[in-house]
Amino acid sequence: MGGDHGPSVVVPGAALALERKPDSSFTFFGDEKQIAPLLAARPALKAASTIVHTDVSVRMDDKPSQALRSGRKTSSMWLAIDAVKEGTADVTISAGNTGALMLMSTLNLKTLAGVERPALAAIWPTSRGESVVLDMGATIGADARQLVDFAVMGGAMAKIVFDLDRPTVGLLNVGVEEMKGIEEVKNAAAILREHEGDLVYHGFVEGDDIGKGTVDVVVVEGFTGNIALKTAEGTARQIGRFLGDAMRSSWRTKIGYLFAKPAFDALRARMDPNNSNGAVFLGVNGVVIKSHGGTNADGFASAVEVGYDMVRYDLLAKISAGLKDYDRSNTPAVGAASS
Known part of the structure; x- marks a missing residue:
């Protein structure tokens, strides 16, 4: 739900990523009323996707502490990170609020052994x-x-x-x-x-x-x-x-x-x-990718591919x-x- 364009970029970006990485599957966390029509227009992506509805999303101008207080355990961002913690997802990709994403990732996933700060x-x-x-x-x-x-x-x-x-x-x-x-x-x-x-x-x-x-x-x-x-x-x-x-x-x-x-x-x-979109939060005990908030669908697809590679080639074990x-x-x- 984050970034400058929300689902209108995230969903078509995921569709492009699926074409390039056809063994992927996706879970979209956010407002189902906005997400579902975009998936319906992309049958291949819809078949590989699920939606977890939530009314709460972190705003781009929220302070990280404010986002945590109002969105812990209920926001689309927290739930997406929690999916990695629980093992129902391998990687979280978000174009949302960078500070909130870092704070929530650190609190929920914790840091790898030996890492003081991500x-x-x-x-x-x-x-x-x-x-x-x-x-x-x-x-x-x-x-x-x-x-x-x-x-x-x-x-x-x-x-x-x-x-x-x-x-x-x-x-x-x-x-x-x-x-x-x-x-x-x-x-x-x-x-x-x-x-x-x-x-x-x-x-x-x-x-x-x-x-x-x-x-x-x-x-x-x-x-x-x-x-x-x-x-x-x-x-x-x-x-x-x-x-x-x-x-x-x-x-x-x-x-x-x-x-x-x-x-x-x-x-x-x-x-x-x-063309080089997709920054990685290194040091947290899970793979979290930050997409540029103003990216287009191609850029978001690039961020998904970065996350795919970090998981496939076992970034956490290498660190x-x-x-x-x-x-x-x-x-x-x-x-x-x-x-």
Whole structure:
């Protein structure tokens, strides 16, 4: 029921996902009066779906605590998450309120053993292809132990998404020199450098390395990560407007645009966030996928496919195995200085 468009995008998005993953089945939680007609128009999806009706849904502008008080155990969001907890669903996908989804997922599913705080991981288009970037805003501030957890969880996701045995990991910092950055980042670097496990620690990376695709996994605490994400999205829209204005500025540029249209279409597709939609809540004891609220049906289908792959290739087991590779008893505590 969440996102900018609710069932009018979620249902056709699920229909597209079913075409691509025909062994899927779906349970829709929300207002049956809105959902049922959309399913009736898609017989194949209807045959693979059930509806759980509820009158309560989390609004996009609800504060997470408010959404929890008013919608715990009765809202479409809580019930969808609870289905994963109870084993009647393998994955929850929502385009709704991000903060509420994170809070409800953490309270209902709890965190995996050894994980202190969850992270939101996104697939980021780069010059080389794609990278996993986390945290995108779930955890504001993080100590060295938590940043190492993020590296392990992001690495597990990269193995599945990119089919890699040992993904490369970088810590986002204000410079690549070892002496730069705050103590938490430097302490995390020391841990990753000493014992990489099934990750390849690249070192520090800077902001422009995200777009370059310097590493497979970029690790950053949520405050900075969310700013980086919103800045990139805004810049992409700004470039699109600049190009559009330039192409319409004269009859010569309009003619030139006709010849260059295939290239511009390819650029637009590369920059379209719908083509890399589906962020993963890493660290909770279940698979929960956050779709962009403004996505279209293709984008929501992409989010479903991300969730499908996280379940099929056993994300939770990969994270748990990765965490065991690190001697957490020797991880510096919050505020500890590096030796």
